[in-house]
Amino acid sequence: xxxxxxxxxxxxxxxxxxxxxxxxxxxxxxxxxxxxxxxxxxxxxxxxxxxxxxxxxxxxxxxxxxxxxxxxxxxxxxxxxxxxxxxxxxxxxxxxxxxxxxxxxxxxxxxxxxxxxxxxxxxxxxxxxxxxxxxxxxxxxxxxxxxxxxxxxxxxxxxxxxxxxxxxxxxxxxxxxxxxxxxxxxxxxxxxxxxxxxxxxxxxxxxxxxxxxxxxxxxxxxxxxxxxxxxxxxxxxxxxxxxxxxxxxxxxxxxxxxxxxxx
Numbered sequence: 001x002x003x004x005x006x007x008x009x010x011x012x013x014x015x016x017x018x019x020x021x022x023x024x025x026x027x028x029x030x031x032x033x034x035x036x037x038x039x040x041x042x043x044x045x046x047x048x049x050x051x052x053x054x055x056x057x058x059x060x061x062x063x064x065x066x067x068x069x070x071x072x073x074x075x076x077x078x079x080x081x082x083x084x085x086x087x088x089x090x091x092x093x094x095x096x097x098x099x100x101x102x103x104x105x106x107x108x109x110x111x112x113x114x115x116x117x118x119x120x121x122x123x124x125x126x127x128x129x130x131x132x133x134x135x136x137x138x139x140x141x142x143x144x145x146x147x148x149x150x151x152x153x154x155x156x157x158x159x160x161x162x163x164x165x166x167x168x169x170x171x172x173x174x175x176x177x178x179x180x181x182x183x184x185x186x187x188x189x190x191x192x193x194x195x196x197x198x199x200x201x202x203x204x205x206x207x208x209x210x211x212x213x214x215x216x217x218x219x220x221x222x223x224x225x226x227x228x229x230x231x232x233x234x235x236x237x238x239x240x241x242x243x244x245x246x247x248x249x250x251x252x253x254x255x256x257x258x259x260x261x262x263x
């Protein structure tokens with residue numbers, strides 16, 4: 001007896017039923033077929049099946065909590081990527097720890113923002129990293145316009161600083177380490193991708209947030225600027241302001257919190 005061939009995305013009638021009649025998205029279809037959503041999109045194109053604009057499918061309420069997460073990550077490693085052919089943007093981030101992206105995905109999902117596809121690894125000259133992408137949402141155009149007015153990331157002048165914003169920024173682009181000249185150590189933010197006036201703006205916002213003027217800007221040769229502070233009282237104020245390391249990522253980022261101010 002000849003085995004029956006499995007019905008899948010390579011059969012036009014099946015794909016039309018799944019996508020058009022059952023209104024399933026490419027991500028959902030890809031999960032059932034154990035393939036990449038882009039594969040499904042390519043077969044839709046091949047069969048001439050008209051695809052739904054992302055703006056019709058996905059919507060998100062940009063609550064204050066969600067905006068704090070986005071703004072903190074956009075100061076760090078996150079980005080808002082524009083959609084193809086004027087489609088809706090999506091949030092993307094890469095990190096060397098898959099666990100951190102799983103943490104981010106769970107936090108965003110609890111606020112209504114869904115992940116697209118899987119968290120996947122890639123390798124470059126610096127090692128192996130992992131990538132997360134959200135689904136496309138028209139509401140993210142607001143963030144794209146605020147953070148990328150000319151196509152390049154810039155710090156919005158009216159950016160609101162909060163403990164969640166600064167803690168997320170610190171996790172992604174901050175550093176705490178011991179030094180020979182400081183009893184407790186030094187906190188440093190990598191702000192290399194921002195211009196001098198933007199780093200000055202962020203420094204002023206940090207000073208105001210923790211009520212301490214002992215926060216400074218360093219020029220790191222050709223690599224750009226960093227924000228640093230090493231006074232014990234300043235560091236104590238800073239960590240009291242942002243709170244402790246989230247328990248879910250304590251095993252990968254807990255080292256950034258000094259025992260002297262967290263015990």
